Amino acid sequence: MAALATMTNRLRTGAALIAGAAAAEASRRLGRGGGTALPGLVAATIAPDITAQLVRRAAAGTVVVTGTNGKTTTAHLLAECARAAGSDVIANRSGSNLERGIVSAFLAERGNGVRGSLGVLEVDEAALPPLLPALAPRAIVFLNLFRDQLDRYGEVDSVAEGWERMLIADASGATLVLNSDDPSIAPLADAGRGEVVTFGIEDDGIARGGPDHASDARFCRCGAPFRYDAVFVAHAGRWRCDACGSSRPRPLVAAHEIEQFEDGSRFALDLAGERIEVELPLQGLYPIYNALGAAAAAHALGLDAPVVARALAGAGPAFGRQERFRLRGRELRLWLAKNPAGMNAVLRALTAAGTPSEDAPQPRLHILAALNDGIQDGRDVSWIYDADFELLAGHAASVVVSGDRADDLALRLRLAGVRVDLVQPHRASALDEALHRLPAGERLEVITTYTAMLQLREIIAAGSGVAPYWERERRQ
Amino acid sequence: MSDVAGKPAIRVVWLYPELMNVYADRGNVIALGARCAALGVGCEVTRAGIGDPLPEEADLVLIGGGQDREQRRAAPDLARHAEALRAWVAEDAAMLAVCGGFQLFGRWYRTAEGEELPGTGVFDVTTVAPPRDEERCIGDVLARSTLEGVGEVVGFENHGGRSYLGPGVTPFAHVEFGYGNNGADGAEGARVREAIGTYLHGSLLPRNPALTDHLIRAALRHRYGEEPELPEVPDPFADRAHRTAAAVARRRSRRSER
Numbered sequence: 001m002a003a004l005a006t007m008t009n010r011l012r013t014g015a016a017l018i019a020g021a022a023a024a025e026a027s028r029r030l031g032r033g034g035g036t037a038l039p040g041l042v043a044a045t046i047a048p049d050i051t052a053q054l055v056r057r058a059a060a061g062t063v064v065v066t067g068t069n070g071k072t073t074t075a076h077l078l079a080e081c082a083r084a085a086g087s088d089v090i091a092n093r094s095g096s097n098l099e100r101g102i103v104s105a106f107l108a109e110r111g112n113g114v115r116g117s118l119g120v121l122e123v124d125e126a127a128l129p130p131l132l133p134a135l136a137p138r139a140i141v142f143l144n145l146f147r148d149q150l151d152r153y154g155e156v157d158s159v160a161e162g163w164e165r166m167l168i169a170d171a172s173g174a175t176l177v178l179n180s181d182d183p184s185i186a187p188l189a190d191a192g193r194g195e196v197v198t199f200g201i202e203d204d205g206i207a208r209g210g211p212d213h214a215s216d217a218r219f220c221r222c223g224a225p226f227r228y229d230a231v232f233v234a235h236a237g238r239w240r241c242d243a244c245g246s247s248r249p250r251p252l253v254a255a256h257e258i259e260q261f262e263d264g265s266r267f268a269l270d271l272a273g274e275r276i277e278v279e280l281p282l283q284g285l286y287p288i289y290n291a292l293g294a295a296a297a298a299h300a301l302g303l304d305a306p307v308v309a310r311a312l313a314g315a316g317p318a319f320g321r322q323e324r325f326r327l328r329g330r331e332l333r334l335w336l337a338k339n340p341a342g343m344n345a346v347l348r349a350l351t352a353a354g355t356p357s358e359d360a361p362q363p364r365l366h367i368l369a370a371l372n373d374g375i376q377d378g379r380d381v382s383w384i385y386d387a388d389f390e391l392l393a394g395h396a397a398s399v400v401v402s403g404d405r406a407d408d409l410a411l412r413l414r415l416a417g418v419r420v421d422l423v424q425p426h427r428a429s430a431l432d433e434a435l436h437r438l439p440a441g442e443r444l445e446v447i448t449t450y451t452a453m454l455q456l457r458e459i460i461a462a463g464s465g466v467a468p469y470w471e472r473e474r475r476q
Numbered sequence: 477m478s479d480v481a482g483k484p485a486i487r488v489v490w491l492y493p494e495l496m497n498v499y500a501d502r503g504n505v506i507a508l509g510a511r512c513a514a515l516g517v518g519c520e521v522t523r524a525g526i527g528d529p530l531p532e533e534a535d536l537v538l539i540g541g542g543q544d545r546e547q548r549r550a551a552p553d554l555a556r557h558a559e560a561l562r563a564w565v566a567e568d569a570a571m572l573a574v575c576g577g578f579q580l581f582g583r584w585y586r587t588a589e590g591e592e593l594p595g596t597g598v599f600d601v602t603t604v605a606p607p608r609d610e611e612r613c614i615g616d617v618l619a620r621s622t623l624e625g626v627g628e629v630v631g632f633e634n635h636g637g638r639s640y641l642g643p644g645v646t647p648f649a650h651v652e653f654g655y656g657n658n659g660a661d662g663a664e665g666a667r668v669r670e671a672i673g674t675y676l677h678g679s680l681l682p683r684n685p686a687l688t689d690h691l692i693r694a695a696l697r698h699r700y701g702e703e704p705e706l707p708e709v710p711d712p713f714a715d716r717a718h719r720t721a722a723a724v725a726r727r728r729s730r731r732s733e734r
């Protein structure tokens with residue numbers, strides 16, 4: 001009987017792999033995207049334990065990246081570090097981060113005849129706890145925790161509680177790579193059994209006065225409010241609780257002497273005592289946190305500091321995250337923002353670089369902003385009132401608003417004191433109009449939620465002659 | 477009938493702006509300020525957090541939603557103000573209490589863990605959160621307000637607690653689509669005199685301009701005893717956002733996507 005059961009299982013796994021591969025091929029041929037979800041869904045339906053089986057194929061083990069913002073970029077940067085160190089990588093690159101996306105990623109690698117040796121997987125923060133036993137990662141990178149898609153997750157606290165229970169139950173002892181600066185993340189060190197590698201920013205020169213309005217970690221577990229000596233992003237900074245004495249742990253991997261400029265940043269990366277200059281071709285402070293998370297994970301994997309620094313400098317943007325295109329002779333840049341903390345980061349990056357100065361007294365930003373309300377964006381668009389669109393006032397030279405909820409976004413911008421030139425829910429028409437308004441030599445900043453990004457990116461990529469993402473990645 | 481600047485003004489108290497803010501309810505304050513400016517009405521907002529005193533007088537009180545953790549912190553502090561708030565209601569001051577704020581403006585709120593948080597008793601309403609694994613009430617809401625001149629209201633609800641109105645309490649609205657207070661009796665929110673409690677986020681006021689105007693008028697009546705003449709100022713952006721949200725709610729109700 002046992003032999004029969006084993007055989008049935010093998011048959012089922014085989015059938016799942018064949019069906020998944022067929023779904024991937026069909027999806028690609030139909031031009032329905034890269035097959036980043038469907039193949040996995042098909043395979044996981046046929047053989048529920050397919051994830052555990054596939055993940056074991058990553059001979060060098062797997063690293064999981066989770067958190068509200070920056071998963072895709074961090075996983076991308078870590079994958080580049082691993083590749084630079086000579087490793088093959090299996091990754092779910094385009095942000096498909098539920099179980100089906102992970103299974104699809106492994107199926108795709110198999111289809112291409114590559115047997116990757118390190119798995120680098122971004123995993124949705126709410127989907128991670130039930131998946132962890134199957135993934136059995138060597139390390140888990142926890143980036144941050146903000147309010148996001150509350151219509152799906154319920155409350156922010158329930159995500160944090162889910163992580164904590166998951167780590168207490170996890171016997172595997174995965175290394176925890178934790179953001180010291182986020183008070184929702186750093187205390188996870190106490191819940192887990194594995195080694196801990198912390199990362200954070202050590203530069204008060206870029207600190208702000210206080211946390212954003214939409215802050216989600218105001219109170220310590222003991223009940224007292226957190227105090228901040230410095231705030232870097234949203235509620236991330238040098239925090240402490242005067243009541244119980246808990247405070248931000250000193251990060252092992254840190255960014256010092258941060259310089260930000262229009263198209264990127266430079267900082268001194270302290271990698272467990274070894275100092276090395278890093279140039280990051282991504283704008284804003286968020287990407288620095290992502291680079292730190294990737295560097296800390298790379299350190300946990302035993303990669304050398306110079307290799308990491310070179311990989312970070314050469315990595316470039318991930319799918320739809322500060323990606324640049326040329327379309328009809330104009331430059332465009334895609335920004336993904338789907339929650340208040342993410343939107344604030346984008347708005348700060350854009351307005352810091354585009355501040356009207358004495359040399360250029362006119363507002364300079366040309367913006368196409370698209371708000372959708374699909375399941376992956378969040379059905380509820382309330383969150384736009386927690387984002388500080390007021391930052392844009394006085395900086396925008398032209399604004400075109402699009403997406404299924406263009407009317408909501410247009411109203412929000414108006415209330416923030418930002419002039420809206422055009423409301424055009426239809427994506428392609430809005431893009432035409434925005435490009436039409438763009439003066440020669442200027443760049444169009446395209447800010448979108450997740451599904452709006454997929455839609456606009458497809459139009460832009462097709463028009464600019466860039467191969468679809470999945471094909472570009474496969475050629476690497 | 478004017479303040480020192482020569483135009484009418486309303487005095488707004490915003491309770492726990494840093495605590496009860498998890499669901500973008502500051503949009504209500506933003507919309508209120510913008511609409512007052514368009515109507516030529518002054519809008520003085522006083523923020524009152526934990527430990528802060530209430531001002532002597534207020535024409536409009538706002539409180540937003542929070543998670544259980546924040547509600548647990550707000551409840552004992554709010555208890556200090558219960559008497560003053562009820563007195564303001566009796567004098568016809570306007571109020572808007574949303575979600576967690578609505579629950580704390582009732583008589584009590586029992587959390588999923590069985591802990592009972594005291595409310596201000598502004599509304600004769602009690603709220604019980606079912607066990608954690610029970611489904612939350614999440615989704616678009618389309619409702620018809622019981623307030624004359626306000627009509628259709630649109631919003632988004634996301635609450636674990638189920639609220640029940642005491643005998644004779646008027647709901648703020650009747651749901652056409654959505655859960656409302658408890659998913660059973662069709663009631664949405666509550667109102668007493670000029671105080672409104674509701675589960676609707678969205679944010680509520682930006683996309684329900686008729687309700688914004690209703691609150692501004694009530695606040696003006698409270699301060700001046702009568703309503704000053706207000707100009708007709710169209711708000712096409714708010715009207716369009718209202719229509720879009722209503723259309724989305726109707727479409728989702730037909731597809732029963734909940």
